[in-house]
Amino acid sequence: MHIESEPPATIENNRPPSSWAYKGRIELTNIKVSYRLNAPLVLKGITCTFKEGNRVGVVGRTGSGKTTLINTLFCLVEPESGGIVIDGLNICYIGLKDLRMKLSIISQEPTLFKGSVRLNLDPLGLYSDQDIWVALEKCQLKATISRLLNQLDSSGENEL
Known part of the structure; x- marks a missing residue:
């Protein structure tokens, strides 16, 4: 198969500062997306600004482009x-890891992957147990996870 590879995880001569995306302002300018060459556009010139400090819900009918918009923000679709600018930086010119480590999404359908609670919440092992417990408390799951036999290391249907 001739599948174009993803852009690199990091682009050494164009790394964002470690403090990048501290505000969270996202500006989309005339975004047009299709899934194949010569296919109809799925996004047809989207221009909008998500102001810093706001929580944004993307809503619409089935097939209206919600998932495509999110996929474009994560550079899953080009x-x-x-253009897409986050806190003054055009995301098309930075590595995927540098971008994706700074973005989060809460899906309409919650999904747990195979593995422990810890692995589901921190798949890259970047956070301390204390950080994970704080996150669980914020989403009102601390008491539930605390009752599990292996707590953060619990996994499997019979434990959850």
């Missing part, structure tokens, strides 16, 4: 034209 726009045919237009």
Whole structure:
């Protein structure tokens, strides 16, 4: 198969500062996306700004482009034209790891992957147990996980 590879995880001569994306302002300018060459556009010139400090819900009918918009923010799909700027930095010119480590999404359908609670919440092992417990408390799951036999290391249907 001739599948184009993903862009690199990091681009050494174009790394964002470690403090990047501290505000969270996202600006989309005339974003046009299709899934194949010469296919109809799924996003047809989206221009909008998500102001820093706001929580944003993306809503719409089935097939209206919600998932495509999110996929474009994470560079899972590349726009045919237009630009995406987060806190003054065009995301098309930075590595995927540098971008994706700074973005989060809460899906409409919650999903747990195979493995422990810890692995589901911190798959890269970047956070301390204390950080994980604080996150669980914020989403009102601390008491539930505390009752499990192996707590953060619990996994499997019979434990959850």
